[in-house]
Amino acid sequence: MAGTAAERADQPRPTDATTAVGGLLDVLGVAAVVLDERGRIVLWSPQAEELFGFSCQEALGRPAAKLLVEEERQHEVLELFGRVMSGQGPWAGVFPVRHRDGHILGVEFRNMRLEAEGGRFFALGIASKETTLRRVERDLALSSGLVGQSPIGLAVLDTELRYVLVNAALEEINGLPAREHLGRTPSEMLPHLDTEAIEARMRAVLKTGEPMLDDFTTGFTPADPDHEHAWSASFYRLEDQAGRVIGVAISVMDVTDQHQAALAAARARRRLSLIADASIRIGTTLDLATSARELADVAVPEVADIAAVDVLDSVLAGSPRANDTRGVRFRALALKSAHPSVAVQAADPVGEVALYGAQRLVAQCARTGRPVLVPRVRGSDFVRIARDAAAADLLEQAGVHSYLAVPLIARGEVLGALDLKRAHNPTAFDSDDVLLATELAARAAVCIDNARWYQQQRHATLALQRHLLPPHHTTAPPGLAIAHRYQPAVAADETGGDWFDAIPLPGERTALVVGDVMGSGITAAATMGQLRTNTRTLARLGLAPDEVLTHLDETTRDLGEAMATCVLALYDPHTRVCRLACAGHPPPVLVRAHGRPHLIDLDPGAPLGVGSVPFRTTELRLRAGDDLVLYTDGLVEVRDQDIDQRLEALTDLLAGPHRPLEDTCDLLLAAMRRPDTADDVALLIARVLP
Numbered sequence: 001m002a003g004t005a006a007e008r009a010d011q012p013r014p015t016d017a018t019t020a021v022g023g024l025l026d027v028l029g030v031a032a033v034v035l036d037e038r039g040r041i042v043l044w045s046p047q048a049e050e051l052f053g054f055s056c057q058e059a060l061g062r063p064a065a066k067l068l069v070e071e072e073r074q075h076e077v078l079e080l081f082g083r084v085m086s087g088q089g090p091w092a093g094v095f096p097v098r099h100r101d102g103h104i105l106g107v108e109f110r111n112m113r114l115e116a117e118g119g120r121f122f123a124l125g126i127a128s129k130e131t132t133l134r135r136v137e138r139d140l141a142l143s144s145g146l147v148g149q150s151p152i153g154l155a156v157l158d159t160e161l162r163y164v165l166v167n168a169a170l171e172e173i174n175g176l177p178a179r180e181h182l183g184r185t186p187s188e189m190l191p192h193l194d195t196e197a198i199e200a201r202m203r204a205v206l207k208t209g210e211p212m213l214d215d216f217t218t219g220f221t222p223a224d225p226d227h228e229h230a231w232s233a234s235f236y237r238l239e240d241q242a243g244r245v246i247g248v249a250i251s252v253m254d255v256t257d258q259h260q261a262a263l264a265a266a267r268a269r270r271r272l273s274l275i276a277d278a279s280i281r282i283g284t285t286l287d288l289a290t291s292a293r294e295l296a297d298v299a300v301p302e303v304a305d306i307a308a309v310d311v312l313d314s315v316l317a318g319s320p321r322a323n324d325t326r327g328v329r330f331r332a333l334a335l336k337s338a339h340p341s342v343a344v345q346a347a348d349p350v351g352e353v354a355l356y357g358a359q360r361l362v363a364q365c366a367r368t369g370r371p372v373l374v375p376r377v378r379g380s381d382f383v384r385i386a387r388d389a390a391a392a393d394l395l396e397q398a399g400v401h402s403y404l405a406v407p408l409i410a411r412g413e414v415l416g417a418l419d420l421k422r423a424h425n426p427t428a429f430d431s432d433d434v435l436l437a438t439e440l441a442a443r444a445a446v447c448i449d450n451a452r453w454y455q456q457q458r459h460a461t462l463a464l465q466r467h468l469l470p471p472h473h474t475t476a477p478p479g480l481a482i483a484h485r486y487q488p489a490v491a492a493d494e495t496g497g498d499w500f501d502a503i504p505l506p507g508e509r510t511a512l513v514v515g516d517v518m519g520s521g522i523t524a525a526a527t528m529g530q531l532r533t534n535t536r537t538l539a540r541l542g543l544a545p546d547e548v549l550t551h552l553d554e555t556t557r558d559l560g561e562a563m564a565t566c567v568l569a570l571y572d573p574h575t576r577v578c579r580l581a582c583a584g585h586p587p588p589v590l591v592r593a594h595g596r597p598h599l600i601d602l603d604p605g606a607p608l609g610v611g612s613v614p615f616r617t618t619e620l621r622l623r624a625g626d627d628l629v630l631y632t633d634g635l636v637e638v639r640d641q642d643i644d645q646r647l648e649a650l651t652d653l654l655a656g657p658h659r660p661l662e663d664t665c666d667l668l669l670a671a672m673r674r675p676d677t678a679d680d681v682a683l684l685i686a687r688v689l690p
Contacts, residue, residue, distance in 0.1 A: 028128045028136055034114070035123040039063050039081055042122065051107070051129060053100025064125075068097045070104075084111050084123055094130050106130035137240045138164055138247060153252035156238065159206060159245060161185050161199055173231070173252055175223025193219035198233075202248050205235040209245075218259070230259030271436050274302050278440050283447030286454040288316075289350075292333035295418065295444035301338035303437055304404070304420035304429075306347070309334040309444075311408070311416035312366060313353050316452065327356045328363040330416065339424050343398035346391035354387055361385055365405040365417045371438060374403040375428040385421075395421070402428040406441045410449035418444070477502055477510035477686075479573025483661035485669060485683040489520070489634070497524035497564065498632045498680035499532050503539050508573055511539040511548075514630040514684050515566035516585070518607070527562045531555065531608070535568070545570050545581035546615040549605065553583070556609035563609035567602075567630055569686075571622070576688065578628065581617045583608050586633050586647075589654055593625030597654040599647060624690040627664070629654065634679035635672050646672070661685050 031051040034043035044059045052059075052068060059067060065074045065081070073096070080091050090112035097107045107127050114122040138156050153170030157163055163181035171178055176189060187195035194217060201212050212235045218228055236249045282294040292309040299307040310330035332348040348354045356363040361384050365372045374381050377400055382392035385403055402422040408415040418441045422429065476482060484500050497517025505511055513535055517524045534555050538548045545568045556562050565585040571578045580588065580600065584607035591597040600620070606613035622628070636646040653671055654664070665683055673681060 029132060031127045033064065033125040033127065035064055035081070035125070037085060037121055039065060039078070039123075041067070048127070051127060052097065058100075070096075070098055080111070081123060084113050085121055087113060097127075108133050134158075134246065135164065138238065153250075153254075155181070155250050155252075156247050157186075157202065157250070158247045161202055161248070163189070164247065170252060173223060173254055174221050190219070190221055192221065192225070193217065202235055202250070205237050206245060206248055209237045211236045216255075229254060229256045231255060267432075270302065271432070274298065274436070275439055275443070278443050282440075282444045283450065286451050288448060288451040288455050289333055291444065291447045291451045293336070295440065295448075296334040296336035298440060298444075299418065299420060299437070300336040301425070303433060303440070305338045305423045305425050306341065306343050306400075306421040307334075307336045308332065308347050308419040309408075309416065309448075310348070310362065310419060311448065311452075312414070315413070315415050327358050327360065328366050329353060329355050330362070330366075333416075341398045341423060342394045343400055343421065343423060346386055346394035346398070348387060356387065359384060360387075361403065362405045362417050362419055365407050366414055369407045369409060369414045371404065371406045371434050373429055373431075373434055375430065377401050377403050399423040401426075404429040404433060404437055406434070406437045408441050408445035408448060410442075410445040413449075415445055415448055415452070475504075477504055477571075477573075478508035479576075479689050480510055480571065481661060481687045481689055482512075483665050483685050485665045485681070487634075487669060487673065487681045489678055489680050497528040498634065498682040499528045500630070500682045500684040501532055501535065502684070502686075503536050505540060505570075506542070510571050510573075510686075511535075512569040512571065512628070512630060512684060512686055513539075513566065514585070514632060514682055515564055516632040516634075516680075516682070517562065517564040519562075527559055527564070530559065531564055531566075535566075539568075539570070544617050545579050546617040549581050549583045549608070549615040553608045553611060553613075553615075557611055559609075561609075563607045565607050565633075569628060569630065571628075571686070573689075576622045577619060578622050579617050579619050581605070581615050583615060584610075586631065586636060588631075589627075589629040589651060590620070590622075591627035591629060591654050593623060593658070597629075597651045599651065622688045624688055625658070626688045627654070627661070628686045628688075629664075629668075630684045630686075631668075632680065632682045634677060634681040635668065635683060637679070638674055638677070661687055 029047055029051060031048035032043070032045040033041060033048050036042050041059045041062055041064050044054075044056045048059070049055055054067065065077045069077045077095070083089075084091055090110065092108075092110045094106050094108045096104045099105055106129070108130050110126040112124050114124050116122060138158075150167060151169055153173045154165075154167040155163060155170050156165035162183050162185055164183075166178040166181045168178075174181070174190065181189055185195075186193070186198055198217065201215060204210075205212055215233045215235070216230065217233065218230045220226075220228060231252050232255045233250055233252045237245060238247045238249050240246050278295075278298045281298055283291055284294065285291070292311070295309050296307040310332050313329040313331045316331055330348070331353045332350050335344065335347050335350055337344050358364070358367070361372045361374070374385075377385070379396070381403070382396050382400075383389060385400075386392040386395050400421045400423045404420040406418050406420075408417060418437060420429070420437060482502055484502075486498065486500065497519060499513075499515050499517075501511075501513040503511040503513065513532075515528070515531060515535075517528045517531065519527075531552060534552060535548065538551050543551070548568055549566065552566065556564055564583075566583045567580065567585040567588055569578055569580045569588065580602055582602040583605045587599040587602050587604075589597050590600050600618070602618050603616040605615045636650055637643060638646065650668070650672060653668060659667070664685055668683060669681065
């Protein structure tokens with residue numbers, strides 16, 4: 001056995017058949033010493049001479065305590081000697097003894113009283129070097145033959161976790177000879193393993209006696225410092241015949257092949273899971289920047305340490321890809337890094353446009369529509385990856401060692417590129433990573449393209465709607481102060497049909513209108529424009545509010561499947577009479593200058609476009625300082641709260657101190673509007689002037 005051989009290299013070897021006989025006692029080197037009743041040495045064996053260094057001539061007749069024990073401990077020895085000689089029984093234990101050359105060695109004694117003829121008593125001491133005895137006990141605890149021939153790495157460590165035995169298989173696993181292990185701990189021998197955790201497990205086994213089986217660990221050893229290996233280790237507590245804990249035995253098997261196969265299978269499962277996850281995580285909204293960030297979030301850290309999503313600026317502008325001989329113009333949409341890194345400073349800031357020359361790898365990727373892979377980035381590669389020399393220096397400083405760019409292609413058009421880098425991850429990009437990144441980019445490209453089209457549609461819809469709504473600064477109608485707000489829906493496909501209007505009429509009267517076309521998008525915005533125009537025309541004919549709504553109902557039916565809600569208030573500043581009619585719309589709020597706000601009790605009517613449902617006009621008299629609050633359902637309707645609760649919350653907000661109208665608009669939108677609302681909000685407040 002390798003470890004045992006190394007330990008026994010300094011032991012005398014037998015020279016003939018006679019000296020070879022003896023076995024275990026010879027290995028132990030048991031020394032025998034006999035003392036008389038006064039503690040003087042009367043018998044001294046050759047083994048005693050070998051163990052303690054004193055010859056027979058030097059030892060015989062001398063007091064053993066003075067010869068072998070330091071002065072400060074002689075009283076302790078004499079006390080033990082007296083107990084043995086008085087018949088109190090034998091004594092056994094380890095005691096520090098002075099060698100002839102002056103050094104102190106630990107010796108295990110077995111002392112007992114002997115009785116001779118004539119009634120004389122003697123003390124017999126059997127002694128062995130403690131370290132020799134411990135070694136033999138460990139050797140006996142584990143069969144030398146089994147350990148030496150086992151293909152499994154085996155070792156024994158003492159209670160201080162120092163190697164005392166290492167077999168040939170473990171020598172090969174660790175790449176170090178047994179003699180270098182002995183007397184040293186795993187942390188001293190194998191600094192590239194998590195030896196702190198390994199030694200903690202050993203201590204737990206020493207303490208509890210419960211073996212720990214098949215403990216898995218990975219790392220590097222001197223046997224193969226360039227490749228990671230995997231091992232399965234088991235730990236067992238060792239005890240001597242008396243039940244004393246003498247150390248821990250370990251068995252180690254190299255399971256690198258199985259580990260790598262399991263890693264490959266797990267990697268395949270993770271990639272399938274990542275692709276499935278990407279289908280859920282990418283494209284959660286129709287926002288272009290959000291879709292790009294979601295792609296970067298999916299790619300980091302599973303695929304790369306650093307990911308950037310860049311889209312062709314010409315694509316965002318809605319124009320065909322320009323054939324600029326100078327290079328490709330990108331707009332940075334997203335950047336994600338798994339760790340703080342100066343490589344982030346080398347990337348284009350999100351939102352900015354950068355021109356990449358034709359020699360740049362990301363430009364080649366966008367031009368050809370094919371992935372560009374640099375498994376091992378060399379010094380000359382950095383200038384082809386980064387935007388300029390300074391950025392190239394930052395990438396090299398960050399330790400970027402592998403690069404991959406894949407195109408974002410949707411409906412046959414290259415939209416941009418997904419730029420991936422590895423710095424902390426030591427593995428280089430390979431063909432599997434190319435396939436994975438290409439699949440992720442393809443799924444994300446469709447979402448990004450959808451977001452792009454919806455964004456263009458949203459801009460067109462908002463532009464149309466803003467054009468159809470009244471200008472932000474309008475002339476105040478006679479006898480009234482007004483404030484208004486319009487907020488489009490958060491979602492790009494929900495923008496559409498809410499409107500408000502303040503229509504000047506003959507006789508200094510004013511028609512106040514708030515309406516909501518059901519549906520969204522450009523169609524809803526166009527329908528809203530038609531209804532707003534018709535409302536203005538009908539109101540100027542001098543019709544009553546219910547008559548205006550009746551004609552609007554007919555107009556809405558003529559538009560096909562369109563429907564809308566509307567509330568119309570006609571105010572005369574000379575009489576301060578306000579006449580209102582409602583077509584399926586939330587009721588306005590009347591805020592008296594002195595009194596609690598309340599919902600105006602109107603006949604609710606039916607939405608415009610239903611037909612055959614009469615509308616009724618309600619008349620009320622206003623006073624100076626009164627506020628009339630008109631709004632669309634986007635202000636009060638939410639999924640998780642009853643409409644009555646929301647209306648009560650609205651009136652509670654309006655019950656506060658009398659504020660400027662603009663402040664009231666801001667308060668209502670801030671308090672009532674949810675950030676994730678999927679509906680427009682139109683708000684119009686009119687205050688009666690003195």
